[in-house]
Amino acid sequence: MLFNSIHFVLFFPVVVVLYFLIKPKYRWILLLAASYYFYASWKLEYLSLIIISTLIDYVAAIQMSKTEDKKKRKKWLVLSLLTNLGILFSFKYFNFFNESVQQAFDLFNVFYNVPAFDVLLPVGISFYTFQTLSYSIDVYKGDKKAEKHLGIFALYVAFFPQLVAGPIERSSRLLPQFFEKYKVEYYRIADGLRLMLWGFFKKLVIADRLAIYVDTVYNNQANHSGWTLTAGTIFFAFQIYCDFSGYSDIAIGTARVMGYRLMDNFRRPYFARSIREFWQRWHISLSSWFRDYVYIPLGGNRVVKWKMYYNLFITFLVSGLWHGANWTFIVWGGLHGLYLMFAIITAGFRNDILRKIGIAKDSALNYGIDLVVTFILAVFAWIFFRANNIGDAFAIIGKIAQFDGPLFMNPVSQFVYSASWILFLLLVETKWEFKLDKIGFLHSNYQAIRHLSYAIMIILIIMFAVFDGGQFIYFQF
């Protein structure tokens, strides 16, 4: 089920009303049933994958908690890792590796013919796999006690607001919340609904509107000029941000209405002053997952310098691969790894330059330069993320580097809408970033202004949303 579907508009109020009508100790049953229905309405058969992951991890965690023997605990952890990563590999990466091996063998004229695995990628598989993996690892390390209630644990794996595209929650945060008895609270529900409204606005009005231009340009890059591809790439930077952060806002808002507090997933990433900060603001639940379960176990930064760079680079390569079984994502991840390595290596040198030319580190000018440079680096990397293949990505970069040709604006209205909504988003986020609280619309202290703002937001959605825009980009991961 998609958040941006009539199906969800009918499903959600029914779940919420029933949720508050039934006794708190039985709510997990409703939420689990709703979550499985939410997933099964996309493809019933794939629900079995979630159930397998749930059962294996439940049993593995219980077994790990029963023994102090490290070897036995490790066996159960390995079982959990192999099952989850095995499913993920089979459905998401097998064909990619198979094709890559075939291409490599072809280079040496070696016969290799393993047939492709002809299946549909299960929606959200990377998200729920990582969520349940973190639980097994935490229990293994002793950071978390095994959850004995199978129903509650199943709900932790499948909780519908964040099941298919995160935020990837940690068991220590989310599991205890399922035992809380949440009452109906006006301010909390209003807060959740407001966040959902803003999420829908970002997805339907901004992301899907930008997608029209971006898809036209990127799916036919050979026929477009450097300027058009530059505009298309900048538009994509905002499209993917609004698409994914819009989803996260709807997910967080949906959970909030029922009382649950999911972690923030985005904090205005295009206001970041460095790539490091960008990753503290972009897909926070995933970047912190990779930090805790890949980067730090590899040794993190408490190792010799070259090893730290290696750890950093590997973590970002894996992060790229997490996004998709395509070289474009791996290059995208690798680029971010390189950016960070370069930033660390040149930090002293860059500070010296600033000092020499007399720009204070905390000056507005330096802030502006940092902001623009970070944005350009992030946008450059998005070219690989969005391009249909590596060849297209390099062709696009080649054209952009020429800075010429006409700017495609057919129809003009589509371009004007896209540019206007980006401007609108930046104005709103500037207000939030710099806490310009004097102007309050959605968050005004006056109820009348708040209500009018909600109504205007809904009217803008009816007026400008793309209702045939389809699913969220991150569903494919």
Added chain:
Amino acid sequence: MTDAQHNRREAFKIFASIIRVLLLVAILDFAIGSVLDRMYMNQKSGLESDTTYAINEADEDVIIIGSSRANHHYVPEIVSKELGMSVFNAGRDGQFTFYYEALISSILDRYNPKLIILELNSLELLYSQESYDRIAALHPYYKESDRIKRIVELRSPFEKYKMYSKIYPYNGAFLTILQNSLINKKSGDGYKPIFRTMENPEMKSMEVKNKKFDENQLSSFKRIVEMCENKVQLVIVTSPALVVGDDQRKYDKLLELSNELGVIYYDFAYSDHYMENLQLFADELHLNDEGARIFTQDLVEKMKKDKRIEF
């Protein structure tokens, strides 16, 4: 206060707030929707204004209907001169059979033209989500007739509920409406020429082998033929194109349907004349102005010679 009392009080506050917001939405929707409706119907130029004209006002002897290929390929001035009749080109970019049915039914509800030329290609009748998305062009005319209502509701079972909003029919159209209301560039006879020549023209192949014909579109086509029977002379035409499907049987569908329904059908798609003069194309699907004039002349000559057509 007990939990139950607390919950009831808070739920009431939420319910009251939601009602207030929905009321405001309804008021704004009505006010803004009414303004948009007025602006839309009074547009001075653009595709939308041509559609409104065709549905509500057109009284020409010959009406040309179809997609962008109709809009850019048929020159009313030539048809008018050769046949001595008034002509309007109601072709519209990116449209499919559903739109043609809506237009023809609305026109026939008002008067019977002498001739309707319907530009169509068999491959248009294959299933595509786009053909349903494009029905949105009919949203502003939803209340005009039951037939248009039925066509619009093909988009989704929820479409009729969305139509309670007065703004929704104009979704995404605000800037276009504004632009068309301010700029008066009415084309007059509906024809929109393309003045460019395709670079490196060549035949393009289209994968249709695994595609199926859309039952809704086939029914829509049959209804068009039925509607025109005994009321107006209908001529189906496939104009030249540089796209060929990889399954000839699919391509022959229109010929098969026309024979079955006894309707006149001319296929110019791969006529040698055009295949040997590729500079007449603006892109693989469209002729340029020069090509359109030659094609229109060819079509009129063919119609004049056809004894089945009474002018």
